[in-house]
Amino acid sequence: QVQLKESGPGLVQPSETLSLTCTVSGFSLTSYSVSWVRQPSGKGPEWMGRMWYDGDTAYNSALKSRLSISRDTSKNQVFLKMNSLQTDDTGTYYCTRERYSGGLDWGQGTLVTVSS
């Protein structure tokens, strides 16, 4: 059974760095790509970036200067780091698995609030 679970701090100070972990089970990170998607409350989701199955990365150009995605395949984990957080970075952050035939499987999400 495919599972993805996000974890990280619920509260981040403005200008600080956000660090999130996505722990996966039921599939291999060397066979499937994993994307991070975020969603401000009451708004549509935003694709942030991807860890390809082969270890390469791709980023949304709007976030590229602040965002880094990495992984530890031995621990079945994908990591997101984003610096210089502001209040409009508040929202729910999801990790997703990209299915071969199309579509995304989603984790439960983790709420991140940027506030002092």
Add this chain to the structure above:
Amino acid sequence: NTVMTQSPTSMFISVGDRVTMNCKASQNVGTNVDWYQQKTGQSPKLLIYGASNRYTGVPDRFTGSGSGTDFTLTISNMQAEDLAVYYCLQYNYNPWTFGGGTKLELK
């Protein structure tokens, strides 16, 4: 970036209604469009991939259609459990982009 414009933004419907919602891409995305359903407090769930392919376990009252720039999600016989926000996603161009959503509410 490819802008995905969903319409309407909200709909007031009754159980049993036929519901049609639209998603328009700012450029040709082929059939590289998914539809997701998001209920309050939950993560989005895949309904349709590749514009018209129903995901495993999705009731056949959900139908996706379209190609190029215009896409449609139809619910043929609205059920109470279908109350949710529906999002389209294009994955033809980077960055992938979502629409702003269509919210279904009861009359």
